[in-house]
Amino acid sequence: MDAIFEFLFKFRPAVFEQGEFILGAPASTRLWLGMAGLVAASAVATYTIARGRSTVAERGVMAGLRVALLGLIVFCLMQPTLVLSTVVPQQNFVGVLVDDSRSMSLVDADGTPRSDFIAEAFTPGESDLLTQLSERFVLRFFRFSDSARRMDGIQEMTLEGRATDIAGALDFAREELAGVPLSALVMVSDGADNDSRPLTEALVPLQAAGVPVFTVGVGDEVVEPDIELGRVELPRRVLEGSTLMVDVVVTQNGFGQRTVPLVIQDEDRILAEETVELGPDGEPVVARVAFQVEDSGSRRVDFSIPTQDGERVARNNRRSAWVEVRGQTDKVLYLEGEPRPQVKFMRRAVDEDENLQLVVLQRTAENKFLRLSVSDSTELQFGFPTTREELYRYRGLVIGSVEASFFTHDQLQMIADFASERGGGVLFLGGHDAFAEGGWGGTPVEEVMPVVLGEAQAGPGRDSYFAEVKANPTPAGLAHPTVQLDAELDGVVARWDSLPPVTVVNRLTETRPGATTLLTGTSASGGADQVLLTFQRYGRGKAIAFTTQDSWLWQMHADVPLEDMSHEVLWQQMLRWLVDGVPDAVSVSTDQERVEPGEAVRLIATVSDSTYIEMNDAAVTARVTSPTGVEEELPVEWTVERDGEYAVELRPTELGDYHVEITATRDGTPMGSASTYLHVAPSDAEYYASARRTPLLRRIADETGGRFYTPEAVEDLPEDITISGAGVTLVEEHDLW
Numbered sequence: 001m002d003a004i005f006e007f008l009f010k011f012r013p014a015v016f017e018q019g020e021f022i023l024g025a026p027a028s029t030r031l032w033l034g035m036a037g038l039v040a041a042s043a044v045a046t047y048t049i050a051r052g053r054s055t056v057a058e059r060g061v062m063a064g065l066r067v068a069l070l071g072l073i074v075f076c077l078m079q080p081t082l083v084l085s086t087v088v089p090q091q092n093f094v095g096v097l098v099d100d101s102r103s104m105s106l107v108d109a110d111g112t113p114r115s116d117f118i119a120e121a122f123t124p125g126e127s128d129l130l131t132q133l134s135e136r137f138v139l140r141f142f143r144f145s146d147s148a149r150r151m152d153g154i155q156e157m158t159l160e161g162r163a164t165d166i167a168g169a170l171d172f173a174r175e176e177l178a179g180v181p182l183s184a185l186v187m188v189s190d191g192a193d194n195d196s197r198p199l200t201e202a203l204v205p206l207q208a209a210g211v212p213v214f215t216v217g218v219g220d221e222v223v224e225p226d227i228e229l230g231r232v233e234l235p236r237r238v239l240e241g242s243t244l245m246v247d248v249v250v251t252q253n254g255f256g257q258r259t260v261p262l263v264i265q266d267e268d269r270i271l272a273e274e275t276v277e278l279g280p281d282g283e284p285v286v287a288r289v290a291f292q293v294e295d296s297g298s299r300r301v302d303f304s305i306p307t308q309d310g311e312r313v314a315r316n317n318r319r320s321a322w323v324e325v326r327g328q329t330d331k332v333l334y335l336e337g338e339p340r341p342q343v344k345f346m347r348r349a350v351d352e353d354e355n356l357q358l359v360v361l362q363r364t365a366e367n368k369f370l371r372l373s374v375s376d377s378t379e380l381q382f383g384f385p386t387t388r389e390e391l392y393r394y395r396g397l398v399i400g401s402v403e404a405s406f407f408t409h410d411q412l413q414m415i416a417d418f419a420s421e422r423g424g425g426v427l428f429l430g431g432h433d434a435f436a437e438g439g440w441g442g443t444p445v446e447e448v449m450p451v452v453l454g455e456a457q458a459g460p461g462r463d464s465y466f467a468e469v470k471a472n473p474t475p476a477g478l479a480h481p482t483v484q485l486d487a488e489l490d491g492v493v494a495r496w497d498s499l500p501p502v503t504v505v506n507r508l509t510e511t512r513p514g515a516t517t518l519l520t521g522t523s524a525s526g527g528a529d530q531v532l533l534t535f536q537r538y539g540r541g542k543a544i545a546f547t548t549q550d551s552w553l554w555q556m557h558a559d560v561p562l563e564d565m566s567h568e569v570l571w572q573q574m575l576r577w578l579v580d581g582v583p584d585a586v587s588v589s590t591d592q593e594r595v596e597p598g599e600a601v602r603l604i605a606t607v608s609d610s611t612y613i614e615m616n617d618a619a620v621t622a623r624v625t626s627p628t629g630v631e632e633e634l635p636v637e638w639t640v641e642r643d644g645e646y647a648v649e650l651r652p653t654e655l656g657d658y659h660v661e662i663t664a665t666r667d668g669t670p671m672g673s674a675s676t677y678l679h680v681a682p683s684d685a686e687y688y689a690s691a692r693r694t695p696l697l698r699r700i701a702d703e704t705g706g707r708f709y710t711p712e713a714v715e716d717l718p719e720d721i722t723i724s725g726a727g728v729t730l731v732e733e734h735d736l737w
Contacts, residue, residue: 092183093138094721095173096122098154099189099218100143101161102686106219106313114190114218115159117711121188121216122154132718137183140176144169146195150176162596162683165195166700167202170213174205184212184706184721190219191693194685199696203703212706214721216714219692222282225254226312228688230284232303234321235581236589239330239355240296242576243481248303248319250276251284255308262287265302276305288479296327298677300657315687322593322677329357330579331375333394335384336362337402337433345552347372349571356575359394363402388414388611392422396578401431401549403438404445416444420539422612425578430547432464435506448543450515450536451508468501469521469530469548477518477533482573485566499566500557502548504530512536521548544578585612586672588622588662594679597653601678605636605646607664607671614644618664618671622648627656627680636662652680 104114121129122141133139141151145161148169166189173185185206193199206213230249238244248262257278264272272291279285293299304318311317336343343362350356360372361380371380384407385391391414404412418424428434428449436453440446446453477483478492487495504521509528511517514536521530535544554560555567583606591602607618620636636646652658658678664671694708701708707720 090136090138091181093140093177093180094133094183095140095142095177095185096133097142097144097148097169097173097185097187097189098122098157099145099161099164099187100157100159101145101164101192102159103164103190103192103690104218105159106223106687106690108220109224115157117216117218118154118157118188121711121714124153129714129717133721136718136722138180140173142169142173142176144172148172161686162599163195163685164189164193165197166191166193166696167195167197167199170202170206170700174202174209174211182209182211184214186214186216186717186721187697187700188216188218189697190690191215191217191697192219192686192690193693193696194689199700203700206704211704212721213700213704214706214709214717215697215701216709216711216717217692217694217697218711219690221692221694222253223312223691224281225252225308225310226316227252227255227260227278227305227308228313228316229303229305229319232319232321234301234323236322237324237326238293238580239576240325240327241292241294241353241355242325242580243290243292243484243486243573244323245288245290245479245481245484246303247479248276248287248289249284250278250287250305251282252278253281256281260305260308262289263302263304263306264289264291265304266293266299271301290481290484293323293325296325298322298324298659298675300677300679313687313690315684316690318684320594320679322679324676327355329355330395330582331357331359331393332396332398332575332578333380333385333391334358334360334398334400335402336360336400337406337431338400339364340401340431340549341552341556342400342429342550343372345555345567346571349568350575353572353576356572356579358575363406384411385414386411388417388422391415391418392424392610392612394424395582396425396427396575398427398429398575398578399434400429401433401438403433404440404443409444413444416448419448419541419543423540423581423583425542425544425580425582426538427544427546427574427578430504430506430549432505432549434549435508435545435547437465437506448538449545450512450534450543451531451545451547452510452512454507454510465505465507467504467507467521467523467525467527467530469504469523469532470501471496471499471519471521471532471548472529473519474517476516480518482570482577483518483533484573486569495566498564499554500559502550502553504532504548506547508545508547540583542578542581544574546574584672584674585610586662586664586674588660588674588676590660590676590678594681594683595652596683597655597680598651601650601652603636603648603650603660603662605662605664605674606644607646608644609666609671614642615664615666615671616643618646618666620646620662620664623661623663624650624652625659625661626652626654627658628654630654650678652678655680 098118107113121127124130141153142148143151143157146163146165228251230251232246232248234244234246255278257280259275259277262274262276263270272289274287274289276285276287300320300322302318302320307314307317339362343360347358347360350358357373359374361384362370364370369383374380397415397418415426419426426448436455441453473483473492473496484492485495508531511531511534515534517531517534519533521532530547532548533546535542551567585608586605588603588605591604595601603622605620607615607620609615616638622634622636624632624634634648636648639645639647658680659675660678661673661675663673698708709717
């Protein structure tokens with residue numbers, strides 16, 4: 001189409017887009033020509049009323065053709081002209097940015113690597129494109145991957161870049177060429193940008209400077225046949241023996257809707273294997289897999305799909321994630337306001353779990369309490385904790401049927417802060433003195449609860465609320481380990497259907513906007529469904545509401561078989577979930593879990609005191625142990641950016657797993673320690689989402705005033721830069737007639 005346009009109008013459409021169209025004849029000439037044209041057109045139009053054998057329509061067509069021809073003659077006599085602002089040869093610079101990352105070595109469907117185009121286009125003496133660019137501009141070459149640098153020619157390229165940072169490359173080239181007249185930047189890439197920096201930050205300065213970016217996209221837009229695993233996320237820390245439910249996104253092209261195995265491994269031990277039914281080409285499917293993590297310590301869990309016959313890219317079939325399996329015992333404080341069977345059956349459910357200590361404080365009479373599973377005689381000897389330091393020793397808090405007036409205002413605020421500041425888990429159970437019936441509305445704790453408290457159903461002049469409900473998992477519940485009850489994924493609903501109804505005495509049918517409901521209760525008498533199990537994030541922690549008052553019926557009801565362990569599994573998973581992810585006073589993490597030898601990684605530690613107030617005056621040290629056992633101690637300094645945050649940069653050099661242990665002291669007093677692992681290995685980041693990203697490359701060109709090209713159309717690039725109007729320019733007039 002462009003060729004036809006150029007044949008008819010002398011120049012390509014792109015030239016008209018950049019230029020200004022004018023009529024070159026003097027104004028007086030244009031006036032006389034216009035008047036003459038109107039008179040002539042009127043005369044010709046009289047043919048339509050002439051008599052003869054022709055019809056009116058035929059005479060109208062002939063008159064129209066004559067008028068059009070006359071108009072074209074008049075238009076040509078007005079001297080149509082295209083005014084272009086073109087760059088002065090050899091007075092302007094062009095920066096050529098060439099992608100030097102590993103994805104450029106991938107072989108496309110035609111059997112050639114993507115880098116072949118770079119060799120064809122920019123090899124001196126062999127490329128017409130390079131010759132034309134060199135005749136018109138002073139060229140400066142850059143290669144970029146995770147960072148950008150100058151180069152004298154493409155012979156310096158390595159195709160070993162471990163990542164692609166397009167925004168950083170544009171910034172680097174713009175700054176390097178800031179002192180010279182710059183006509184344009186040319187970027188040759190597949191667009192596989194895997195840096196987290198927003199691209200807009202690099203485009204705005206180019207727009208302001210009037211520097212267009214011309215992008216050349218290489219590579220196939222669809223890589224097929226190929227299977228790719230999406231990102232896999234695991235919790236950073238879990239208790240030993242915990243069941244993890246992980247969603248793995250699988251995308252494929254060219255393999256139809258076949259089934260493939262998904263294997264989950266901890267080193268050489270297979271944790272689980274799931275069959276994945278692939279969707280239509282290009283459409284991701286989510287594979288949900290459950291597995292348990294045993295043995296304390298840091299674990300690298302690998303998710304992989306075996307390479308299929310004919311697959312183009314094999315290194316995007318695998319993902320790894322680190323998880324720290326804690327073998328310690330987490331303490332959970334359970335406060336119950338009245339004697340009821342729930343206490344006994346909850347304790348029995350977790351009695352054999354070595355990683356959970358359920359400490360019970362049960363009110364038996366006015367100002368009298370029963371303490372169970374305490375660590376020593378002094379624990380909870382004065383009742384519910386009155387200081388944050390005492391309460392924050394626990395990682396989870398369960399509040400049963402106890403009225404809000406039992407607590408002082410400071411204790412109520414402490415409960416709210418336990419979730420928001422300490423990051424602990426708070427579980428609210430149903431009962432006659434729970435939720436609205438217990439007067440919790442209007443207290444600091446009400447905001448923590450994931451349910452909306454309505455008007456109390458029990459009280460003077462009102463009948464107590466009571467309903468028998470059947471528990472039903474929601475779609476979100478089916479994906480949650482607590483609701484799984486150790487059943488196979490397709491058997492969870494049947495397991496819940498087999499359990500008897502339970503009772504509720506708190507009418508709760510609404511949740512807060514950020515809450516997720518896992519179980520609902522349906523009553524045989526109808527009405528709105530009861531919220532049985534729901535949760536929300538609150539500050540650094542979580543809040544859970546389990547609104548039934550007698551879940552023990554799922555163990556003791558006559559219809560429940562003796563061997564049915566649903567109740568025990570529910571409470572084991574519930575309390576493990578309650579303490580999952582609860583932070584310690586001292587914690588450590590890295591901004592990347594996997595780096596290459598010599599790559600910088602930031603080690604970040606957070607330090608708080610026993611009341612979880614961030615400390616900025618601690619002495620923090622990192623002991624780094626390499627895979628070969630070499631130890632190094634590094635001081636970790638306060639970042640100043642955030643309270644309680646300390647950081648240090650590492651550059652590991654050995655392949656394998658590094659162990660990092662953080663210790664914090666204050667005035668010589670130990671504040672705590674934490675550890676993490678770092679895996680050092682060649683990166684596979686460039687092999688994920690490796691198809692050409694045409695929309696991104698078009699966006700760069702469109703937003704800066706450049707153009708996007710494919711290798712087949714790149715011959716127009718030198719001329720398009722010439723008429724871009726950037727740099728040192730001169731004005732040229734081109735007659736069009």
